[in-house]
Amino acid sequence: MVPAQMLAEIKGDEDAEDDKRDDLLDYLELDGREMRRADAVGRHLKAVFEQSDGPTDEDHLPQRLLAELQVAVPGEGHEDVREDEKNNGPHNQIVCRRSEREQAGNAMTALKENLERLEEEIAQACRRAGRSRAEVELMAVSKTYSATVIAEAAALGLKLFGENRVQEFGSKATELSALRGPSVEAESIRVHLIGHLQSNKAQRAVELFDGIDSLDSLRLAERLNDAAGKLNKCLPVLIEVKLSHEETKAGLDPDSAEAAQLLERLPELCNLQIRGVMTIAPFDVSEAETRTCFRSLREWRDRWAVAHPSLDFGVLSMGMSGDFALAIEEGATRIRVGTALFGARKAALERA
Numbered sequence: 001m002v003p004a005q006m007l008a009e010i011k012g013d014e015d016a017e018d019d020k021r022d023d024l025l026d027y028l029e030l031d032g033r034e035m036r037r038a039d040a041v042g043r044h045l046k047a048v049f050e051q052s053d054g055p056t057d058e059d060h061l062p063q064r065l066l067a068e069l070q071v072a073v074p075g076e077g078h079e080d081v082r083e084d085e086k087n088n089g090p091h092n093q094i095v096c097r098r099s100e101r102e103q104a105g106n107a108m109t110a111l112k113e114n115l116e117r118l119e120e121e122i123a124q125a126c127r128r129a130g131r132s133r134a135e136v137e138l139m140a141v142s143k144t145y146s147a148t149v150i151a152e153a154a155a156l157g158l159k160l161f162g163e164n165r166v167q168e169f170g171s172k173a174t175e176l177s178a179l180r181g182p183s184v185e186a187e188s189i190r191v192h193l194i195g196h197l198q199s200n201k202a203q204r205a206v207e208l209f210d211g212i213d214s215l216d217s218l219r220l221a222e223r224l225n226d227a228a229g230k231l232n233k234c235l236p237v238l239i240e241v242k243l244s245h246e247e248t249k250a251g252l253d254p255d256s257a258e259a260a261q262l263l264e265r266l267p268e269l270c271n272l273q274i275r276g277v278m279t280i281a282p283f284d285v286s287e288a289e290t291r292t293c294f295r296s297l298r299e300w301r302d303r304w305a306v307a308h309p310s311l312d313f314g315v316l317s318m319g320m321s322g323d324f325a326l327a328i329e330e331g332a333t334r335i336r337v338g339t340a341l342f343g344a345r346k347a348a349l350e351r352a
Contacts, residue, residue, distance in 0.1 A: 125328040141338030147175035164195030196250040211236040228271035244282040276315025294330035
């Protein structure tokens with residue numbers, strides 16, 4: 001006997017122009033009746049199902065059956081099947097789709113396992129610091145990952161995502177519109193820009209993102225405010241602070257005149273909502289240096305909060321895959337994690 005689900009799978013894949021639909025189906029009568037003739041395929045299928053439990057749906061077909069279906073089917077109408085045609089029938093399509101489903105399932109399983117492991121590490125860091133897990137927000141850094149991967153992460157409960165480039169996210173935004181629209185209010189995801197933003201791309205950034213976490217100049221703040229005003233939008237922003245001597249790092253020098261001017265002007269930019277500060281620790285330095293960086297950001301945040309009480313500095317965004325535990329111990333309220341969650345960037349590009 002062969003399950004009805006398999007018949008549906010095969011029927012759906014028959015060539016619409018092939019009016020000899022009995023090529024394979026004559027040998028797979030599936031309504032609870034015995035096969036019409038016990039040819040080679042019929043005998044093999046019956047043996048397979050006598051030796052193992054029959055599948056309950058298309059996702060659980062026995063592997064031995066699937067492997068056997070990749071060869072030409074003998075019997076009436078198949079005497080002249082050439083060697084190069086053996087893997088071109090509808091029976092082979094079953095295996096192809098199974099392989100695609102397995103790959104997607106494996107990727108989802110890996111993401112779920114990574115998230116569970118990450119959550120445990122976050123919880124441990126919070127316990128060491130005497131903090132509640134609820135005090136730390138996890139941002140999934142989805143740069144270079146496809147919209148499909150982001151949707152998978154959202155299905156696991158992640159709601160906040162970080163992207164580095166305006167143009168890159170622009171190509172994903174349409175695919176993710178269903179997850180960000182008003183029809184899914186409580187379940188909708190938020191996507192913030194965390195990479196450096198050129199002021200001439202401010203309008204597009206405001207259109208695409210739910211927040212800008214890399215505000216680093218007064219000029220950019222004014223551009224963002226104007227763009228948000230045109231869209232009747234109130235845009236959450238974080239001030240990016242540079243606490244590293246690395247030339248590649250962006251951000252404001254917290255002790256500069258530019259920083260002072262920005263802080264003075266922000267209350268007047270009514271389409272922007274200052275929410276806090278962000279920094280990136282220097283790479284390849286000691287744990288002590290990393291902690292010093294995070295501690296410094298916390299101190300600047302506290303100082304600015306006192307000097308500018310009309311501004312909200314509740315978010316302290318610091319810490320990535322390699323140092324988020326230290327950041328939590330130093331007071332981070334938001335951590336930005338990509339590789340530890342999604343895996344190596346190269347793998348992500350291959351899946352995209």
